[in-house]
Amino acid sequence: MKKFTAVQDVANLEDLVNEALHLKQNPYEYKHLGENKTLGLLFLNPSLRTRMSTQIAAVNLGMNVMVMNMDKEGWALETQDGAVMNGSTVEHIKEAAAVMGRYCDIIGIRSFPKLQNREEDYSEDLLRKFIAYCKVPVVSLESATRHPLQSFADLLTITENTPAGKRPKVVLTWAPHVKALPQCVANSFAEWMGKAEVDFVITHPEGYELADEFTGNARITTNQQEALHDADFIYVKNWSSYTDYGKVLTEGEGWMLTNEKLQSTNNGKVMHCLPVRRNVELSDEVLDGPNSLVLEQANNRTYAAQAVLKRLLENLR
Amino acid sequence: MKKFTAVQDVANLEDLVNEALHLKQNPYEYKHLGENKTLGLLFLNPSLRTRMSTQIAAVNLGMNVMVMNMDKEGWALETQDGAVMNGSTVEHIKEAAAVMGRYCDIIGIRSFPKLQNREEDYSEDLLRKFIAYCKVPVVSLESATRHPLQSFADLLTITENTPAGKRPKVVLTWAPHVKALPQCVANSFAEWMGKAEVDFVITHPEGYELADEFTGNARITTNQQEALHDADFIYVKNWSSYTDYGKVLTEGEGWMLTNEKLQSTNNGKVMHCLPVRRNVELSDEVLDGPNSLVLEQANNRTYAAQAVLKRLLENLR
Amino acid sequence: MKKFTAVQDVANLEDLVNEALHLKQNPYEYKHLGENKTLGLLFLNPSLRTRMSTQIAAVNLGMNVMVMNMDKEGWALETQDGAVMNGSTVEHIKEAAAVMGRYCDIIGIRSFPKLQNREEDYSEDLLRKFIAYCKVPVVSLESATRHPLQSFADLLTITENTPAGKRPKVVLTWAPHVKALPQCVANSFAEWMGKAEVDFVITHPEGYELADEFTGNARITTNQQEALHDADFIYVKNWSSYTDYGKVLTEGEGWMLTNEKLQSTNNGKVMHCLPVRRNVELSDEVLDGPNSLVLEQANNRTYAAQAVLKRLLENLR
Numbered sequence: 001m002k003k004f005t006a007v008q009d010v011a012n013l014e015d016l017v018n019e020a021l022h023l024k025q026n027p028y029e030y031k032h033l034g035e036n037k038t039l040g041l042l043f044l045n046p047s048l049r050t051r052m053s054t055q056i057a058a059v060n061l062g063m064n065v066m067v068m069n070m071d072k073e074g075w076a077l078e079t080q081d082g083a084v085m086n087g088s089t090v091e092h093i094k095e096a097a098a099v100m101g102r103y104c105d106i107i108g109i110r111s112f113p114k115l116q117n118r119e120e121d122y123s124e125d126l127l128r129k130f131i132a133y134c135k136v137p138v139v140s141l142e143s144a145t146r147h148p149l150q151s152f153a154d155l156l157t158i159t160e161n162t163p164a165g166k167r168p169k170v171v172l173t174w175a176p177h178v179k180a181l182p183q184c185v186a187n188s189f190a191e192w193m194g195k196a197e198v199d200f201v202i203t204h205p206e207g208y209e210l211a212d213e214f215t216g217n218a219r220i221t222t223n224q225q226e227a228l229h230d231a232d233f234i235y236v237k238n239w240s241s242y243t244d245y246g247k248v249l250t251e252g253e254g255w256m257l258t259n260e261k262l263q264s265t266n267n268g269k270v271m272h273c274l275p276v277r278r279n280v281e282l283s284d285e286v287l288d289g290p291n292s293l294v295l296e297q298a299n300n301r302t303y304a305a306q307a308v309l310k311r312l313l314e315n316l317r
Numbered sequence: 318m319k320k321f322t323a324v325q326d327v328a329n330l331e332d333l334v335n336e337a338l339h340l341k342q343n344p345y346e347y348k349h350l351g352e353n354k355t356l357g358l359l360f361l362n363p364s365l366r367t368r369m370s371t372q373i374a375a376v377n378l379g380m381n382v383m384v385m386n387m388d389k390e391g392w393a394l395e396t397q398d399g400a401v402m403n404g405s406t407v408e409h410i411k412e413a414a415a416v417m418g419r420y421c422d423i424i425g426i427r428s429f430p431k432l433q434n435r436e437e438d439y440s441e442d443l444l445r446k447f448i449a450y451c452k453v454p455v456v457s458l459e460s461a462t463r464h465p466l467q468s469f470a471d472l473l474t475i476t477e478n479t480p481a482g483k484r485p486k487v488v489l490t491w492a493p494h495v496k497a498l499p500q501c502v503a504n505s506f507a508e509w510m511g512k513a514e515v516d517f518v519i520t521h522p523e524g525y526e527l528a529d530e531f532t533g534n535a536r537i538t539t540n541q542q543e544a545l546h547d548a549d550f551i552y553v554k555n556w557s558s559y560t561d562y563g564k565v566l567t568e569g570e571g572w573m574l575t576n577e578k579l580q581s582t583n584n585g586k587v588m589h590c591l592p593v594r595r596n597v598e599l600s601d602e603v604l605d606g607p608n609s610l611v612l613e614q615a616n617n618r619t620y621a622a623q624a625v626l627k628r629l630l631e632n633l634r
Numbered sequence: 635m636k637k638f639t640a641v642q643d644v645a646n647l648e649d650l651v652n653e654a655l656h657l658k659q660n661p662y663e664y665k666h667l668g669e670n671k672t673l674g675l676l677f678l679n680p681s682l683r684t685r686m687s688t689q690i691a692a693v694n695l696g697m698n699v700m701v702m703n704m705d706k707e708g709w710a711l712e713t714q715d716g717a718v719m720n721g722s723t724v725e726h727i728k729e730a731a732a733v734m735g736r737y738c739d740i741i742g743i744r745s746f747p748k749l750q751n752r753e754e755d756y757s758e759d760l761l762r763k764f765i766a767y768c769k770v771p772v773v774s775l776e777s778a779t780r781h782p783l784q785s786f787a788d789l790l791t792i793t794e795n796t797p798a799g800k801r802p803k804v805v806l807t808w809a810p811h812v813k814a815l816p817q818c819v820a821n822s823f824a825e826w827m828g829k830a831e832v833d834f835v836i837t838h839p840e841g842y843e844l845a846d847e848f849t850g851n852a853r854i855t856t857n858q859q860e861a862l863h864d865a866d867f868i869y870v871k872n873w874s875s876y877t878d879y880g881k882v883l884t885e886g887e888g889w890m891l892t893n894e895k896l897q898s899t900n901n902g903k904v905m906h907c908l909p910v911r912r913n914v915e916l917s918d919e920v921l922d923g924p925n926s927l928v929l930e931q932a933n934n935r936t937y938a939a940q941a942v943l944k945r946l947l948e949n950l951r
Contacts, residue, residue: 279402
């Protein structure tokens, strides 16, 4: 593996899942692999789970970790080619990425979309340029359109909770929120489910259609009740509109997941990437109930990151 | 030891003091104890001494340390049960604490009081909930009402500077300040002195009475001169009013500690937890003079933290 | 070496250069030298290259690193002797430095000039006091008037790119910028070039004369074209006026370095400390062209820092 930005970077998904589940049982088995190797984690936006789990993953592999927060004022990166930099950007991504690539063996980068211009966000301009200029393996810690370490941890969680041989029904359901959120987690989850041995259904109110490139052959319905029927896993997530880009079209009354809605599922397990707005996206009873997998998902973030870093380390030089 | 949030968490105070003094002489003796263990340090408020000394303590024990600053905007925690989270809080402490407990073996947390509602602050709601939800040992890095790592370091400093067998006179004296400060350091120091082999006196202007639960059997007087007489240790500290909660009642003219006031003491050693406002709380001459122990107190923070972490590590699993 | 704040702290410059170049080839040879030693990095201003390269350097030597960002509100240091601290400064440098000196074996500190009062900035008050009070070896990570780790890395880069025995012509040329920048990098580079086996020329518009104490015997001209003639290395850098202190006197039309200007040089290599404002200080074509050394300069920051830390570690105790 030369980079990890999407499921397409994974040559053999089943192998990688098995690697991660093995590392979960044996986290320190490859403690010497990362000796004298440095992971740089670059945050242009806040992070808790991704920051902590990726650090742990790297340390489990014996790596040195450096964290850079650029999420505050003071280090605005220019991405435009040919820009005359007489404004507020203090450094071009050409230099910033290239320099970090000299200091680090692997770099993780998080950069959220601005949700103002769809073409710009969906071009993944910053991530692509960073990869091009830094010249070392890059791990996406969530980009404008995807959150692959989250989706990988989600797949691990589904795998662990599915009896061998069974093809589970997995439902991604839109949920209300008070802010306009990116489509990343939903896009990415859809993309990974498209490669997994699951029956995958997406449900959302009208106007919240995700881009075709991510949903692929998923079944899509605006009828949440129908979607939830017999579901084994229910992934709850808000996103803003892709078609009317970045807009919140509805308060989403009736879309919050409750225990009542779980009735028609197949004792469905409930997933969420966190942070979650309690009693807006999900009711307390669901989150605090026996069907919630949200903490195990968060826990699996470590082993998803560790499997990815292991592959990247093995491929260095 | 299963947590460290107050002197009540210490089964045998003398043992712990001896442990810390031993570690001060042999800081790397237990370098393997913390192998593959992670300490998460969570700061909801700024920190210099606590942050640095606790990191050193953990590294001396071979631990991995992760620092999370939540003191800036962007990660406001909800603590209310049943809250409908459609406001400014982005994550409930139930999830935040539980997730960190999955990533870390021990967690240190700092959260200052808001000084607006006494019941709320003194309920230690956030700390108690964090402990309940994270399910790993928690070290208080200063909470709404206590600063136990500071008090432990203070006790070490007094112990080191007291001839064997002597029972010293220790005075906690209120000092002026320009801001309304919490009662934590004073509460906590009083609580620890109550368990130590010392004669303990508290002096402050009227209206600055601390809560009985902390002062216990201490002698309390509003006459600073009388209190200082024959004192072996003088602990200088400002706090805002407990009775008229969070208020600054007086400019405190005449309460700053000076060399002149040290005259009547028993060549009294001067203590302060730092940071100190020079020439407001203490005069330059005292801080720069031979009786000041403030730097040794700060130094002892490392070994207080190390003894606590050692006990918590030994009790894991 | 007891501190590293200027070229004057280096006893034998050639030895130190050779040490750094040796470490570049053998970065992990002294991995045990820094065992159980802590480097504290204190940033009163933002940093990317210095922060990352110094961390890597320390880790290569087996040190533990702690980073403190004081560049945001909340920890303003008082430096005035005798100050009555009833204002906005929360801690005196006497305590802050002394405490950090108890926790760390070596301390790096970055503090930019305010560019308001020349006497104040050029007195290096904060750096001198920090050194005096912390009592452990200090590395300047850029101070009010110098950036010695940068200059050392610059000298390494020039050395690597000069045939043995040749005395290269090195030109420091002022460049336009949109902000008022310190003179540090230019001062420091001039000071180091004054000790190196090079012919050194400085060129800048009238009014941008640097202080004599830094330029020494350098040839100085306001004719950029004449200065660039036959140059082997061209160091491009903006600085604000020293004489009309901290002011931007001109937009600097015609001073940006372009490929056309490189024509008259001896196939001159182009240097810049970064971050660089593209198409303001330097044109894209130069930065992206074969004569640019800017990334190698950044890379050499690690080995400059590592050679300095190695010397300081060897001199401990």
